[in-house]
Every structure is written in C-alpha cells, then in structure tokens.
Amino acid sequence: xxxxxxxxxxxxxxxxxxxxxxxxxxxxxxxxxxxxxxxxxxxxxxxxxxxxxxxxxxxxxxxxxxxxxxxxxxxxxxxxxxxxxxxxxxxxxxxxxxxxxxxxxxxxxxxxxxxxxxxxxxxxxxxxxxxxxxxxxxxxxxxxxxxxxxxxxxxxxxxxxxxxxxxxxxxxxxxxxxxxxxxxxxxxxxxxxxxxxxxxxxxxxxxxxxxxxxxxxxxxxxxxxxxxxxxxxxxxxxxxxxxxxxxxxxxxxxxxxxxxxxxxxxxxxxxxxxxxxxxxxxxxxxxxxxxxxxxxxxxxxx
Amino acid sequence: xxxxxxxxxxxxxxxxxxxxxxxxxxxxxxxxxxxxxxxxxxxxxxxxxxxxxxxxxxxxxxxxxxxxxxxxxxxxxxxxxxxxxxxxxxxxxxxxxxxxxxxxxxxxxxxxxxxxxxxxxxxxxxxxxxxxxxxxxxxxxxxxxxxxxxxxxxxxxxxxxxxxxxxxxxxxxxxxxxxxxxxxxxxxxxxxxxxxxxxxxxxxxxxxxxxxxxxxxxxxxxxxxxxxxxxxxxxxxxxxxxxxxxxxxxxxxxxxxxxxxxxxxxxxxxxxxxxxxxxxxxxxxxx
Numbered sequence: 022x023x024x025x026x027x028x029x030x031x032x033x034x035x036x037x038x039x040x041x042x043x044x045x046x047x048x049x050x051x052x053x054x055x056x057x058x059x060x061x062x063x064x065x066x067x068x069x070x071x072x073x074x075x076x077x078x079x080x081x082x083x084x085x086x087x088x089x090x091x092x093x094x095x096x097x098x099x100x101x102x103x104x105x106x107x108x109x110x111x112x113x114x115x116x117x118x119x120x121x122x123x124x125x126x127x128x129x130x131x132x133x134x135x136x137x138x139x140x141x142x143x144x145x146x147x148x149x150x151x152x153x154x155x156x157x158x159x160x161x162x163x164x165x166x167x168x169x170x171x172x173x174x175x176x177x178x179x180x181x182x183x184x185x186x187x188x189x190x191x192x193x194x195x196x197x198x199x200x201x202x203x204x205x206x207x208x209x210x211x212x213x214x215x216x217x218x219x220x221x222x223x224x225x226x227x228x229x230x231x232x233x234x235x236x237x238x239x240x241x242x243x244x245x246x247x248x249x250x251x252x253x254x255x256x257x258x259x260x261x262x263x264x265x266x267x268x269x270x271x272x273x274x275x276x277x278x279x280x281x282x283x284x285x286x287x288x289x290x291x292x293x294x295x296x297x298x299x300x301x302x303x304x305x306x307x308x309x310x311x312x313x314x315x316x317x318x319x320x321x322x323x
Numbered sequence: 324x325x326x327x328x329x330x331x332x333x334x335x336x337x338x339x340x341x342x343x344x345x346x347x348x349x350x351x352x353x354x355x356x357x358x359x360x361x362x363x364x365x366x367x368x369x370x371x372x373x374x375x376x377x378x379x380x381x382x383x384x385x386x387x388x389x390x391x392x393x394x395x396x397x398x399x400x401x402x403x404x405x406x407x408x409x410x411x412x413x414x415x416x417x418x419x420x421x422x423x424x425x426x427x428x429x430x431x432x433x434x435x436x437x438x439x440x441x442x443x444x445x446x447x448x449x450x451x452x453x454x455x456x457x458x459x460x461x462x463x464x465x466x467x468x469x470x471x472x473x474x475x476x477x478x479x480x481x482x483x484x485x486x487x488x489x490x491x492x493x494x495x496x497x498x499x500x501x502x503x504x505x506x507x508x509x510x511x512x513x514x515x516x517x518x519x520x521x522x523x524x525x526x527x528x529x530x531x532x533x534x535x536x537x538x539x540x541x542x543x544x545x546x547x548x549x550x551x552x553x554x555x556x557x558x559x560x561x562x563x564x565x566x567x568x569x570x571x572x573x574x575x576x577x578x579x580x581x582x583x584x585x586x587x588x589x590x591x592x593x594x595x596x597x598x599x600x601x602x603x604x605x606x607x608x609x610x
Contacts, residue, residue: 204603
C-alpha cells in the first residue's frame with residue numbers, strides 16, 4: 022500500500038517536473054524573442070536618454086541634461102498642449118458619437134449588421150491611407166470647403182485648413198473621432214447587451230423615451246465601460262503619431278507637433294537619440310500617471 | 324395643462340415614429356461615416372483633369388481604370404504589394420507559431436516564474452510601442468536588419484507576441500480539459516496532446532490570431548519608415564506615403580494605390596465581421 026502510494030506521488034512529481042520543462046520549452050522561444058527585441062530596447066532607451074548619443078564613436082554620459090532640456094524647450098509645451106487638445110477633443114467626440122451609435126445599433130431592427138459594418142470600417146482602415154484621404158478632403162479646393170462654403174453656406178470663403186495650425190488641429194481631431202467612434206460603439210454595444218431589459222422596459226412603461234432611457238439609465242450603468250474606454254483612448258491619443266506626421270509633419274514651425282512626432286524629428290532628422298529617448302520616456306511616465314489618476318478619479322466618483 | 328389637451332398617445336404610432344426616426348439617424352450617420360471612403364473610391368476612378376473639379380462630383384465623368392493600371396505598372400505598386408505580402412505572411416506565421424505554443428503553456432501547464440512572465444507581457448502591452456523605436460533602430464543596425472524585410476518581420480513578431488499569447492491563452496482555457504486528460508491516460512505524450520488535440524481544436528482561434536497578425540503588419544508604418552531606405556524594399560504604406568510626397572496633385576493615382584492596399588483589409592473585414600466584433604468585445608483590441 023504505502024509503496025504503491027509513494028510511487029504514485031513520485032510519478033506525479035516527475036510528471037510535474039516534466040510538465041514544467043515542457044512548458045518552459047513552449048514559453049521560452051516567444052519570451053526570449055520578446056525580451057531581445059522589446060524588453061531590452063526599453064531598458065536600452067532608458068540608458069540612451071542619459072547620454073549625448075553618438076551614432077559613431079563614443080557617446081557621452083550627460084546625466085539628467087536631456088530631461089532638464091525638456092523643461093526649457095518651448096516646443097515641448099506646444100506638443101503638450103496639442104496632445105492634450107487632441108486627447109480631450111477625440112475622447113469626448115468618440116465617446117459621444119460611439120455611445121449614440123451603440124444605442125442605435127442595439128435596436129432589434131433589420132439591417133443592423135450592415136450599419137455596424139459601415140460604422141466600424143474606419144477603425145480597421147490604415148492610418149496612412151485615412152490621413153491621406155483627410156489631407157485631400159481638407160484641401161483648399163476639397164470637399165470640406167465645398168460643403169461649408171457652397172452647400173451649407175457656413176463659411177464665406179474656402180480655407181487652407183492644414184496650413185493654419187489651429188484649423189489643422191481641428192482637421193486631425195475630426196479624423197481621430199471619425200476613425201475611432203466605431204471602436205467605442207462596439208465596446209458599448211457589448212456592454213449594453215449585458216443590461217437586463219427589465220430595467221429599461223420598466224422605465225419605458227413609466228413614459229421615458231428611448232433617448233431618456235439611454236442617457237439617464239443606460240449610460241450611468243455603463244460607468245465601468247466608460248472608464249475602460251476613457252483609459253484606452255487616453256493611452257491611444259498620447260501615442261498618436263502617424264496622423265500628425267502625415268497631415269502636417271508637425272509644421273508649420275513645429276506648431277502642430279505632438280510628443281511622438283517631435284521625438285521622431287529629434288531622433289531621425291537631427292539624430293539626437295539621447296533627447297529623443299528622454300522625450301519618449303517622459304511620455305511613458307505621463308501616460309501611465311494619467312491612466313492611474315483616471316482610475317482613482319472614477320473609483321472615488323462611484 | 325397642455326398635457327391634458329393632447330390626445331392619448333397611441334403606443335403603436337409612437338413606436339412607428341421612433342422607428343422611422345431611428346432609421347433616419349442611422350442612415351445620416353452612415354453617410355457621414357462612409358463619405359470619406361466613398362469619395363476616395365470615386366476619385367480613384369477619375370482622370371487627372373477631373374480630380375479637382377468644382378463643384379466636386381461623386382460620380383466620375385468618364386470613369387477610368389487608368390489610375391489602377393498606372394499605379395500597378397508604372398509606379399511599381401505590384402512590387403510593393405509583394406513586399407507587403409511577404410512581410411505580413413512571414414509575420415503571421417511567426418506570430419501564430421510562437422503565440423500558440425506560449426499560450427498553451429500559460430493556459431494548461433504550471434511552470435516556474437509563470438506569473439513573472441505573465442505580468443511582464445501585461446505590462447508591456449501598456450507601454451507605448453514607439454518608446455523603444457530608437458533602440459530598436461540601433462539594434463537593427465547592429466544586427467544588419469536594416470533594409471531587410473526579414474528584419475521587419477523579426478520586430479513585428481516580437482511586438483505582437485504578448486497580445487496574441489493572451490488571445491490564444493483565453494481560447495485554450497475554454498477547451499474542456501477532459502479530452503486532453505483522456506488522451507494522456509491512453510499514453511499520449513504532452514507534445515502529442517498539444518499538437519494532435521489542442522492545436523486542431525484551436526484552429527478557429529489560430530485563424531483569428533492569424534488575421535489580426537496579418538492586418539497588423541500589413542498596415543504598419545513607423546518601423547517600416549525607419550528601417551527601410553532601399554526603394555525596392557518599400558512596403559505599401561511607405562510607398563503610398565512617399566508617392567504622395569512626390570506627386571502632390573495626383574490624387575487619383577494615390578487613391579487607386581490606397582485601394583489596392585486595402586484589398587486584404589476589406590476581404591478580411593467583410594468575411595470575418597463577426598470575428599472582429601467578437602475579438603474587440605473580448606479583448607478590447609484597438610486595431
């Protein structure tokens with residue numbers, strides 16, 4: 022009896038050790054690959070940010086100099102302002118439109134699958150392509166000017182949207198809202214399906230319109246979803262690069278620069294890898310802090 | 324007071340009216356959301372003279388395929404298409420192979436430091452990817468991976484490992500363990516259980532992962548922009564972007580090229596709409 026049991030235990034132990042070995046064999050290739058090409062670069066970036074980095078020859082350790090430079094660089098302030106404006110405008114816009122779209126496609130009516138398809142398509146389309154499309158739309162002879170001037174008569178004359186920093190930012194924000202609203206819709210729509218219909222039906226029996234139900238009952242119930250969406254959109258907005266790089270290139274005079282476009286310019290145009298890395302790291306710290314603050318803020322509000 | 328004056332509402336009429344309003348709003352929003360794409364499509368079929376026609380026309384006068392033919396032949400987009408195809412296919416194979424094995428271990432097996440590995444992946448999914456583009460460039464330079472499509476593949480695969488591991492881990496966890504235990508009782512080895520039972524059962528999930536990996540690398544811009552200098556090695560996003568810089572006014576050609584580049588995306592999206600929506604819902608993926 023005892024020996025049989027001992028053997029069983031031993032066998033199980035060996036099995037477990039075999040399992041562990043087998044598991045490591047499965048996990049390690051991916052983890053090593055990831056470590057070499059992602060984790061190591063992240064650590065390396067931190068190291069570079071303390072140097073006056075030379076592509077050839079010796080790099081010079083400069084301590085916090087690159088980080089101190091950030092605080093005295095006026096363009097960083099512009100980048101901070103533009104990133105904040107872009108984040109605020111696109112987050113509010115995407116959540117508002119995405120929520121309305123979700124309420125609409127949540128109705129049990131025919132053709133909803135088609136409408137979901139249409140609304141979600143911008144999400145999966147390429148940033149490069151849609152940035153080019155928006156350059157074309159916001160051209161001085163473009164469709165936007167035509168609609169505003171000759172069709173709706175809102176503006177007296179066409180505008181060169183992308184050469185004026187303020188209106189260029191507006192155009193890029195509209196692109197951001199247009200491209201991302203479908204994603205917000207899908208997340209809200211999924212969450213709405215988890216709400217018991219008895220709650221909304223009760224309100225409707227009491228005479229509330231579908232929009233009142235959506236705004237006063239459904240939206241407050243989806244608070245955790247809104248938190249998730251807000252955090253994801255914030256992280257996304259602070260990482261935006263391609264739309265700025267392609268639509269304005271940060272110009273004119275760095276006026277439409279955001280963190281990553283400025284980092285990219287510093288690194289790959291001026292080959293100042295140390296300063297670029299310091300900008301990248303500061304951005305990462307900023308993004309993580311904002312996410313944490315948002316989380317706390319929402320929790321306290323609950 | 325006014326309320327008493329209005330006739331009692333007929334619920335059926337109210338519902339019909341609100342239904343019509345819903346559809347009006349749905350259609351108006353659908354037009355707003357698809358207007359840029361429709362206009363792009365129409366411009367791609369316009370001759371150069373008609374591109375900046377005023378007022379803008381949605382239906383091209385004298386529609387032409389010339390832009391597509393020109394893009395594909397004279398401007399080498401056929402070649403860039405193949406570059407993108409190669410890069411995205413290799414990335415897909417690498418990503419799915421690596422993520423599937425890792426995901427299975429995370430879902431089914433215990434091993435030392437499991438949580439450390441797990442949290443490292445999670446942490447790095449939150450860190451902006453462009454944070455390390457500078458060191459990645461320096462590493463690629465040192466390893467002679469600049470100006471090489473395989474060099475892009477190496478970094479694309481590395482970047483997509485965490486997300487795809489999580490995606491597939493969830494799926495392996497949802498397969499009932501009894502089937503695998505039964506096979507082990509019958510004497511199958513761990514490896515056999517993995518390759519002959521778990522992997523075939525995971526085919527739908529591997530397909531999902533493959534589509535996301537393919538589309539992700541197909542549209543990737545920043546690394547390709549930084550790593551590729553050689554004109555012959557451009558991928559489509561880079562080619563289209565540079566083309567716009569060189570021929571500012573040739574929008575018909577640019578959009579024809581863009582539409583060529585979008586073919587795999589549209590095919591995947593129309594074919595797998597449910598899958599996209601499902602994956603977004605479960606993982607909150609933002610493509």
